Amino acid sequence: MTDPGTVWPYVAVAFVIATAWMVLARKEYRYNRRFPEVLGINVFPLVSWTAGLAVMMMLFDRLATALALRTLAAQAAVFSMVYWILLLAAETIGYHVFNIHNDRTARCRGIPILNCMHAPGWMKAAYFAMGPVMFLSCRLIFH
Numbered sequence: 001m002t003d004p005g006t007v008w009p010y011v012a013v014a015f016v017i018a019t020a021w022m023v024l025a026r027k028e029y030r031y032n033r034r035f036p037e038v039l040g041i042n043v044f045p046l047v048s049w050t051a052g053l054a055v056m057m058m059l060f061d062r063l064a065t066a067l068a069l070r071t072l073a074a075q076a077a078v079f080s081m082v083y084w085i086l087l088l089a090a091e092t093i094g095y096h097v098f099n100i101h102n103d104r105t106a107r108c109r110g111i112p113i114l115n116c117m118h119a120p121g122w123m124k125a126a127y128f129a130m131g132p133v134m135f136l137s138c139r140l141i142f143h
Contacts, residue, residue: 010054013137017130018049028123030104044100052090053134056083060135076135083131091116091127 022029022041035044060079069075088111094100095116105119117124 007054007058009142010057010138011050013141014050014053014057014134017053017134017137018046021049021126021130022046025123025126028104028119029102032099032101032103049130052086053130056086056131057134057138072139075139076132079135080132083135084128087127087131088114088116 019041022045026041029042029045031042031044035042037043038046056079060075060082063069063082064075064078067078069078091111092114095110095118102118105123108118108120110116110118111124117127119127
C-alpha cells in the first residue's frame with residue numbers, strides 16, 4: 001500500500017491499536033505538562049501512537065519495496081528492527097530534548113544508556129510490541 005491515498009486505512013488501524021492501548025493504560029499517563037484529555041484518555045500519547053504507527057507503516061512499505069523484501073518473515077524482522085530504533089529515538093528525544101516526562105511512571109527505571117522510557121516492564125513490553133502488532137495487523141487486513 002504505497003499509494004498516497006492509502007494513508008487513511010493505516011491511520012484507522014493505528015488509531016484502533018492506540019485507542020486500545022490508551023484504554024488499558026490510561027491511568028499510567030500523567031505528564032509534567034498539561035495535555036488535553038477526552039473521556040479520561042490523554043490526547044498526547046493517543047495522537048503520538050496513532051501518527052507514529054501509521055507513518056511507520058507508510059515508510060516501511062517503501063523500504064520493503066526498495067530492499068526487495070519478499071517474505072513476511074523478512075519484512076517483519078526488518079520492520080521490527082527499524083520500529084524499535086525509531087521508538088527509542090522518539091522516546092529519547094521526547095524525554096531529553098522536549099522535556100516530556102510521564103510523572104506517573106517516573107519512579108521506574110529507564111532504558112539504560114538512553115535514560116528514557118521510564119515505565120514499568122509491562123508498559124515497555126507493550127511499547128515494543130505495538131509496532132509488530134501494527135505490522136501484522138496491516139499485513140493481515142490489507143495483503
